[in-house]
Amino acid sequence: MAKRDRMSGNEAVATAMRQINPDVMGAFPITPSTEIPQYYSRFIADGLVDTEFVPVESEHSAMSVCIGASAAGARAVTATSSAGLAFMWELLYVAASARLPITMAVVNRALTGPININNDHSDSMGARDAGWIQIYAETNQEVYDNYIQAMPISETIRLPIMICQDGFITSHGVSNIELLEDEEVKEFVGEYKPENYLLKSENPLAVGPYGISPYYMEAKRQQAQAMKDAMPIIMDVAKRYEKLTGRKYGFFEEYMMDDAEVALVVIGSSAGTGKEAVDRLRAEGKKVGLIKLRVFRPFPRVPLAEAMCKVKAVAIMDKAESFSNSGGPLFNEARNSLYDLPNKPYAINYIYGLGGRDITVEDYYEIYNDLFIIYDTDDPGDVYRYVGVRDSRYAEGGFDHRKESE
C-alpha cells in the first residue's frame, strides 16, 4: 500500500535508506547533502535502523569507509555534493575497479571557482568516467524511486552507483510523494549476499592489489563490459519496480515525442520546467517534445539516438561546462551517438543553469523558438550556445563560432 506524504528530496533519500537499513554509512557533511546523514543519524539514534554510522573527518575517508565495508561484504552507503565528491575522486576509481557495489546519494552542486553552493551538474559530470553508474531524477518521487532501485542494479552487476538529484531544487524543496511500505522496500531490495568478499573464511580474497601491465588492461576491459551489461539489468529492475508501484522508468523518458518536430534532451529537475513549456506550446499547436535522460552511465547510446531521430532539430542541454571548446558532456555523447544514423537531426548544445542560475518556462520558449528557426532554415548556426547568461556577445543572434575561427 502506497502512503501519500510530502517531504524534501533529502528526506526522501534518508527515508529510502531507513527502509533498506544498509550495514554501514560513511559520512561527512557538505551542503546541500548534509541533511541526508543528519536525518539518518536521527533514525539510528531513535533505534529505527542498526546501520554502523561512521562519522569521518573528510569525504576521502567517507568513501574509504564504504570501500572497506563493501570489500568486507557489507552493504555500504554515503552521500555527498560538489567539493565533497571531488575530494573522493581517487577513491571513486578504487571503488569501481574493485567492483564494489556502493550506493552514493549525490546532491548535485557546482564545483568551486568561484565558491558556490547552488545546483549544477559539474560535480557528478566531472566524475562521469570514474566507472560509476549514474542515475538522475526530476522530482523527489524519482529520487526516492531511483534510490530503491539502486542496490538491485549495482549489486547484480557489481558496480558502484550514484543516485543524483538537484541540490536545493529537489533536495530542499518539499513536495508530494508516494512512499512504499517498509516491508515492500525490504523485499524489493533484498538482502546483500556477495559471492566473494574479504572476510569470507572459506575463500579469502584480496581487494585492490597492484595491477601490473599484463593484468591491468583486462581489468579495465571487464569494467567497461560490466557498464555495458548494466543496461539490461537497469531495465529489469525498472520493470520489477513498475510492477510494484505502477511508476515506469527507463534510460530516459520521452515526453510528447511521437509527432514532435523539434525536441530537447535534458537531465534532472529542469526537465519538469521544460515539460511545462511543452504543455503550453502544445496548447498553441506547436509540435514540440522533450527527452529526459535518467541514466547517464551507462550511456544509452542506441535508444537515445533513435529517440532523437524522431525530430528534425534537437537541443541538448548541459548543466555543466567542459571548457572543451566543443560543448558540454551530454552534448558530446548524445551528438556522437547520432553519427552513424542516416536521418539524424540537427543537434545543438545549450549550457544552462550553472551555479544555480534559474531556467524558466520562458527560457525554454526561446530554445524551442531557436529550434524552429533551424527547422525552417536548415541552418543549425552555432551549435555551442548558452542560455540565461549575461554576456554582450550572446545578446543578439548568439555567439558565432564560425566567425571566431576565421
Next chain:
Amino acid sequence: MAKRLNEAVEIRWHGRGGQGAKTACLLLADVAFSSGKHVQGFPEYGPERMGAPITAYNRITDEHCKVHSNIYKPDYVVVVDETLLKSVDVTKGLKEKGALIINSKKSPEEIRPLLKGYKGKVCTIDAEKISMDALGKNFPNTPMLGAVVKVSHVIDQERFIQDMKESFQHKFRGKENLIEGNMSALKKSMEEVKVG
C-alpha cells in the same frame, strides 16, 4: 492532444534569516498537502546568515506541478519583516489581482506609499502583537500563516483550522498552553488581517 494546463497559486515569502519565513513556507505546504493539494515549498538559498534577507516560495496546484524554477510573477507576496521594504523590491512581479500581506503595525493605507506603485490589495497584520498576546513571545509564523490562508483562500478555511489544531497537538503534545496559544494566534490573525 494538448493537455489541460495546471494553474498554480504562487506565493513568495520575504523574511530575514532566523525569523522563520522558510518554516512558515513549509508549514503552508504542509497544510495545503493535508487539504489534498499538490504542493511545492522551497527556499532560495545563498550565503545566508542571521538577519539577512531570504526568499522562499510556494506553488499550490490541483495536479502534480512540473515547474522547478523560482517564482517571478507571484499571486501573493508575504513579508514577515517590515524593514525589508527599505532594501527589497517586495512587489516585483506581484500580480495586481493578487495581494501583498505584510507583518506590520501600520494600516494598509500607511504601507501603500512605501511600495513601488503596486496597485493590488495590500493587507497588514500585526503578527508581533498577536503572538505576544497569545504566546508571550514574538513568533510571527503562525499569525502570518493564518493571514495568508485568510487572504488567498488557497485552502478551505475550516479545514485549515482543523488541520492546524491537529498539527499543533502533534508538535506540542502535552503542552496545552502552546496548543491553545498558537490556535488563538491563528484565529485572531484570520479575524484581524486588514485588507486595503
